């Protein structure tokens with residue numbers, strides 16, 4: 001797949017078959033994330049690969065409730081990646097204070113995009129998950145209380161009958177302009 005094909009082929013996959021994901025493939029996705037850019041090259045992330053029972057099921061259960069069922073599909077995902085936000089370098093922290101910006105979550109988002117695009121190239125499916133019970137996952141995975149979880153990613157093989165959905169995105173003209181702001 002060339003880059004444009006890859007971008008269009010990546011979609012949020014919310015159904016998985018029960019094939020185990022080879023550890024080399026998980027490593028390739030992590031490597032793609034590792035090479036992503038970050039503010040001052042701070043790399044404020046730690047990736048926890050959750051692929052063992054009962055931890056995997058416990059983490060999956062912390063992404064939905066009886067009322068909010070949207071993430072129930074995570075129970076099927078053979079691998080869940082939990083991205084823990086790490087403290088950026090001192091220089092980045094100072095710059096963030098001066099500029100009143102929060103860069104670590106941006107960095108994590110970029111790393112997650114690298115991860116998901118690599119997975120797509122390997123014919124694996126992913127879904128980024130922002131809705132989860134953070135305290136519960138911290139408890140399950142023994143993440144220190146003072147750390148935050150930025151994002152989860154589900155990972156697994158895509159069922160044969162899973163189709164590429166038609167993407168819906170706003171038009172380029174509605175989201176971009178040249179040389180001045182235009183709403």
Ligand SMILES: Cc1cc2nc3c(=O)[nH]c(=O)nc-3n(C[C@H](O)[C@H](O)[C@H](O)COP(=O)(O)O)c2cc1C
Pocket residue numbers: 010011012013014070071127128129130131132151167
């Ligand atoms: C930060 C972030 C959080 C997300 N959280 C969830 C989530 O909790 N559950 C879910 O099913 N999808 C989640 N998504 C997936 C989006 O719904 C999806 O990317 C969007 O609808 C576009 O569809 P596509 O990924 O298939 O192109 C999240 C995506 C991002 C970037």
